[in-house]
Amino acid sequence: MQFLFIIFFKVMRRVKRNVLKPIDWLLCYFIMYSNGVIFYDFISTGIPLIDIALGGKFFVGTNFKMNNRESTNPIGRFQHCSIVVGKKGVLVIGNNVGMSSTAIVCHENIEIGNNVNFGGNVTIYDTDFHSLNPKVRINKATDRIGAQCKPVNIGDNVFIGAHSTILKGVIIGDNAIIGACSVVTKDVPTNEIWAGNPAKFIKKI
Numbered sequence: 001m002q003f004l005f006i007i008f009f010k011v012m013r014r015v016k017r018n019v020l021k022p023i024d025w026l027l028c029y030f031i032m033y034s035n036g037v038i039f040y041d042f043i044s045t046g047i048p049l050i051d052i053a054l055g056g057k058f059f060v061g062t063n064f065k066m067n068n069r070e071s072t073n074p075i076g077r078f079q080h081c082s083i084v085v086g087k088k089g090v091l092v093i094g095n096n097v098g099m100s101s102t103a104i105v106c107h108e109n110i111e112i113g114n115n116v117n118f119g120g121n122v123t124i125y126d127t128d129f130h131s132l133n134p135k136v137r138i139n140k141a142t143d144r145i146g147a148q149c150k151p152v153n154i155g156d157n158v159f160i161g162a163h164s165t166i167l168k169g170v171i172i173g174d175n176a177i178i179g180a181c182s183v184v185t186k187d188v189p190t191n192e193i194w195a196g197n198p199a200k201f202i203k204k205i
Contacts, residue, residue, distance in 0.1 A: 021045070028066070045069045048081040056085035056106075061095035061114070068101070079103070079121065089126075094156070105129075108149040116154060119162030119180060126152045126168045155190065164199075175205060 028044035035052040038059045046068025052058050068080040079101045085091050086107040094114035102118045104110060107127040131137045131146030150169030154160075158172055161180035166172070171187045178184060179195025179202065188194045193202040 024068075039064065042066070046080060048083065050083045052083075052085045053087040053089070055087035056089045056091075058083065058085050058091045058093075058106075060093040061097070063096045064093065065098040066102075067099070067120075086127075107147075109151040110154075111152070112154045113156035113158065113174070115157045117159050119160060119164070121163045122160050122166070123164075124152060124154075124166040126150060128168065161195070177205065 024044050024046060025042075027047050028042065031048065031050050032039050032042075035050050035058070037050065037052065038057075040060070040062045042060070042064040044066045046066075048066050048068050050058075066081045081099055081101060082103040083091070084105045086105075088108065089106040090109045091104065091106040092111045094112055094116065096114055097112060097116045097118075099118040099122070100120045102121070103123045105125045105127060110124060110126050127149045128147045129144070131143050132148065133146060136146040137143050148168070152166060152168060153171045154166070155172055155174035155176065157175045158177070160166070160172075160178040161182065163180055164178050164182040164184065166178075166184045170184050172178070172184070173188060173190030173192070175191045176188045177193045178188065178199060179193065181197070182195045182199040183197040184194065184199045186198070188199070191205045193205060194200060195202050
């Protein structure tokens with residue numbers, strides 16, 4: 001009896017995925033198109049959060065993959081992919097990039113190269129969000145205005161481990177690997193592995 005339940009469950013799970021796949025794609029297409037995203041072919045499981053401000057720009061290359069559903073990558077801390085671009089922001093994502101429950105906030109400029117893979121729940125910010133001056137920060141009217149922004153650049157063939165955070169002003173070189181749960185605050189050279197909080201050099205590749 002248990003065996004029959006297992007077979008039934010697996011069949012229903014596969015049917016669910018096949019039914020939801022075209023619906024996910026259609027809704028994602030509408031969200032990207034209505035936000036003015038320049039895109040080509042993509043695959044999306046689940047529905048992402050995409051919010052591009054008037055004046056902001058988001059370009060994404062071919063074979064873009066987003067996972068927004070816990071059932072297809074159950075690694076914990078589930079969330080949808082979240083991509084927010086401010087009115088002066090420019091976000092560029094290259095070809096063959098995959099992400100899962102990733103959060104990107106771009107107020108100035110973020111560039112992601114080709115063949116980049118993000119582990120689950122990676123976050124990338126090019127802004128401090130708030131002023132670093134406590135006198136400015138206590139005033140809501142000036143707090144966000146005083147926030148500092150610096151571009152982020154991620155090269156080709158980079159792998160960023162799950163739950164890592166990439167902060168403003170960082171350049172990550174080609175072929176680099178960032179270990180899981182790292183906080184990257186400084187540049188990572190090409191062909192190196194970095195990990196930790198803050199992320200530090202581990203070894204050459």
